[in-house]
Amino acid sequence: MTPTGPRSPGPCPAADEPADGAVDPALSDDAVSRACLTVVAGAGDPVMGALxxxxxxxxxxGGLRGGGVLPAPAGVRARAHGERWERWCRRASGLDPDQVLSAAADIGSRLVVPGDPEWPGQLDGLAERRPYALWVRGAHDLRNACLRSVAMVGSRAASAYGLHVAGDLAWALAARSWTCVSGGAYGIDSAAHRGALAGRAPTVAVLACGLDLCYPRGNESLFADIAARGTLVSEHPPGTAPTRHGFLVRNRIIAALTPGTVVVEAGLRSGALNTARHALDLCRVLMAVPGPVTSALSAGCHRLLREWRAACVTDATDVAEQVGHIGDDLRPGGGTALARDALDDLARKVLDSVPARTGAGTATIASAAGLGLDLTLGRLGLLAAGGFIERCASGWRVRPGTADSDGSSVLP
Amino acid sequence: MTPTGPRSPGPCPAADEPADGAVDPALSDDAVSRACLTVVAGAGDPVMGALxxxxxxxxxxGGLRGGGVLPAPAGVRARAHGERWERWCRRASGLDPDQVLSAAADIGSRLVVPGDPEWPGQLDGLAERRPYALWVRGAHDLRNACLRSVAMVGSRAASAYGLHVAGDLAWALAARSWTCVSGGAYGIDSAAHRGALAGRAPTVAVLACGLDLCYPRGNESLFADIAARGTLVSEHPPGTAPTRHGFLVRNRIIAALTPGTVVVEAGLRSGALNTARHALDLCRVLMAVPGPVTSALSAGCHRLLREWRAACVTDATDVAEQVGHIGDDLRPGGGTALARDALDDLARKVLDSVPARTGAGTATIASAAGLGLDLTLGRLGLLAAGGFIERCASGWRVRPGTADSDGSSVLP
Structure with missing residues (x-):
């Protein structure tokens, strides 16, 4: 179970971003284990998440490979745990981790796991349904691409109106440096990605199949464009075919990666309403674009406006107003988006362990805070989103101009 | 100042409605005075309302005719009061009440004042901006027509989409016995009236000019249709030309006559948003029909959805759901729409004075309750809307099946 598979192409080509992954080209035990778990356990299984x-x-x-049963997490019934464990063991027994990782490397995809600098901390909102790991393909750092992002979803069988609005909205959001996160389907998903790419934004497509497969086939060239100028993401290992269930669990990732979801055009039975439900469950901003009441393809959006209290958005300005506060405050010179008082104890502990000028790596900060890596990473993500800290060559540092973390940052 | 001017054509042709007005064909002193005040004072002047x-x-x-100044109401500055009083006196001096009333009678319009059975009690929500009186023309009783009504407003320069939706919505509401209240303009107003008339509902047009004038001229045949099968209403006496200010103050009546206002299609500068503001100020339900975000003609509706928390409505079912509770409960056999505990002291006093079976006139009830006619009428309107009482041949009685007003109504 030696770590294998180089990360290719590097996580982020931006010069001022520390390529943490490049320092350690080998994958950790934890990462390899998570890669294997994406093969043996169904995506987003809350029992696996709790384990x-x-x-x-x-x-x-190790337990699955060794055949020993680990104790069930609190709240999980013994039978549900036992059945799963047996199934997972069966699948794990024949699995070659090297093969999994090399298959991923062969298609130019990399593995991103909780604790990695590229891991989007906002996925922690999914709790025990958080992906075990993500397979990522593309030139852009996933975490960075999602810091200032909006999910745009809608019907596959969209109208000319819906396609026009999706493309236009993604393009105008790109002009304001907002990234689009969507699926890979025909219709609204594709129109949104095309609009974002036209606006030179690193668009993010979350797929419900392995990154070696192209579904739907007709989007092959779009996926190639996204891989070249944006990011393709999946929680499924290479070779996984899409299933109806896969699309539904995938939707939770689209909602969780972003501070808000826009439903551009959706009928009453559209899967986009499932993504909308995830956004609400995750306390993210839910937005809907209205359309003609004579169009059944907008009936889902109107239901969201009427019954789910979605915000009515008609253009990029509306969308930015709904989700823009934190993003805007991330710009240099802005204040913090959250009051320091609003931070929980752990976040404050992590913030107190981030140096003001020199910067420090995640492991150093975690050790100074006396917390685990995973926990520290999640809080660092929160603190960055809140405008308290920023990335620097050596890791993380307190943002200049942010008051009262240790005082030194606001002194000359 | 003898009462003149027969009411023509009678307030309400419905056989089971008491034609209270017919019992006393002469107008009271109060009514004649109010008729004259609609000529001398600007519409909806809050100082006149307070006086x-x-x-x-x-x-x-009498004061205006006699030249004596009545004391200013509390909160009205002496100068504002004095200037108005002088202007009103000037106009009153040359006014012949007989002429005012006969001019109205000549065009087949009747006068409706607070205290009349046809007076819509919900106008009391306008407080000191309540119309002094209403000039009404049409076969239908105004109060009855508005008991189950929705205001439908929008742009004059509507799109084909807006016209289609307005007509369709009014028609579908008519099928559910909901009346439409609107203005008399081209565009959404006209489309709504036409849809309501097609659905055989007694549509109500509130005009910003005298009922002898037709503005806009092209709506002459529509107004004739409304007079024949619905109701034309104005707070202006015959001969009053429409003004921009007149349209704005008129909008408060459209909003106040109904439990809710639907803005069907409106640009950002549409006068329909003024009606929407009145609806909000009066704590009535505000609804907006969405449209394509690519249409500037729907931008006002989208602003109402986004910033004014208007309910998103797409068809008659949505509208009925928003305003339907009281209306539905008015149907025979329904319970009361309000808990008895929700009534204020005066309303409870009036309810206790309404007999259970035989019924009594407003004056009898007012005297039994020890309250003024006007106050009693307002509370009777509330009690009727709440499902506690109903009209009968001899006036008002407690609705059969309504518990605990005096018990007798629920006994065999």
């Missing part, structure tokens, strides 16, 4: 929280990925994978 | 509340119409009119 990972409780025992850690290496222990879970 | 009427304080002194009564006969005293105000």
């Amino acid at each position: 990972l929280d409780l025992h850690g990925a290496s222990a879970v994978w | 009427l509340d304080l002194h009564g119409a006969s005293a105000v009119w």
Whole structure:
């Protein structure tokens, strides 16, 4: 179970971003274990999520390979746990981790796991349904691309109106440096990605199949464009075919990656309403674009406006107003988006451990705060989104102009 | 100042409605005074409204004719009061009440004043901006027509989409026995009336000019249709030309006559947003029909959805859901729409004075409750809308099946 598979192409080509992954080209035990778990366990299984929280990925994978049953997490019935464990063991027994990782490397995809600098901390909102790991393909750093992002979803069988609005909205958001996160389907998803790419934004497509597969086939050239100028993401290992269930669990990732979801055009039975439900459950901003009441393809959006209290958005200005506060405050010179008082104890502990000028790596900060890597990473993401800290060559540092973390940052 | 002018054509042709007006064909002093005040004072002047509340119409009119200044109401600055009083006196001096009333009678219009059975009690929500009186023309009783009504407003320069939706919505509401209240303009107003008339609902047009004038001229045949099968209403006496200010103050009546206002299609500068503001100020339900975000003609509706928390409505079912509770409960056999505990002391006093089976006239009830006619009428309107009482041949009675007013109504 030696770590294999170089990360290719590097996580982020931006010169001022520390390519943490490049320092350590080998994957950790934890990462390899998580890669294998994406193969043996169904995506987003909350029992697996709870086991990972409780025992850690290496222990879970080791248990599955060794055949020993790990104790069930609190609240999980013994039978549900037992049945799953048996199934996972069966699948794990024949699995070659090297093969999994090399298959991913062969298609130019990399593995991103909780604790990695590229891991989007906002996925922690999914709790025990957080992906075990993400397979990522593309030139852009996933975490950076999603810091200032909006999910745009809608019907596959969109109208000319819906396609026009999706493309236009993504393009105008790109002009304001907002990235689009969507699926890979025909219709609204594709129109949004095309609009974002036209606006030179690193658009993010979250797929419900392995990154070696192209579904739907007709989007092959779009996916190639996204891989070249944006990011393709999946929680499924290469070779996984899309399923109806896969699309539904995938939607939670689209909602969780962003501070808000816009439903551009959707009928009453559209899967986009499932993404909208995830956004609400995650306390993210839910937005809907209205359309003609004579169009059944907008009936889902109107239901969101009427019954789900979605915000009515008609252009990029409206969308930015709904989700823009934190993003705007991330710009240099802005204040913090959150009051320091609003931080929980752990976040304050992490913030106190971030140096003001020199910067420090995640491991150093975690050790100074006396917290685990995973926990520290999540809080660092929160603090960055809140405008308290920023990335620098050596890791993380307190943002200049941010008061009262240790005082030194506001002194000459 | 003898009462003149027969009411023509009678207030309400419905057989089971008491034609209270017919019992007393002569107009009261109060009514004649109010008729004259619609000529001398600008519509909806809050100083006049406060004077009427304080002194009564006969005293105000007598004062203006006699040249004596009545004391200013509390909160009205002496100068504002003095200037107005002088202007009103000037106009009153040359006015012949007989001429005012006969001019109205000549065009087949009747006068409706607070206290009349046809007076819509919900106008009391306008407080000191309540119309002094209404000039009404048409076969239908105004109060009855508005009991189950929705205001539908929008742009004059509507799109084909807006016209289609307005007509369709009014028609579908008519099928559910909901009346439409609107203005008399081209565009959404006209489309709504036409849809309501096609659905055989007694549509109500509130005009900003005298009922002898037709503005806009092209709506002459529509107004004739409304007079024949619905109701034309104005707070202006015959001969009053429409003004921009007149349209704005008229909008408050459209909003106040109904439990809710639907803005069907409106640009950002549409006068329909003024009606929407009145609806909000009056705590009525505000609804907006969405449209394509690519249409500037729907931008006002989208602003109402986004910033004014208007309910998003797409068809008659949506509208009925928003305003339907009280209306539905008015149907025979329904319970009361309000809990008895929700009534204020005066309303409870009036309810206790309404007999259970035989019924009594407004004056009898007012005297039994020890309250003024006007106050009693307002509370009777509330009690009727709440499902506690109903009209009968001899006036008002407690609705059968309504518990605990005096018990007798629920006993065999």
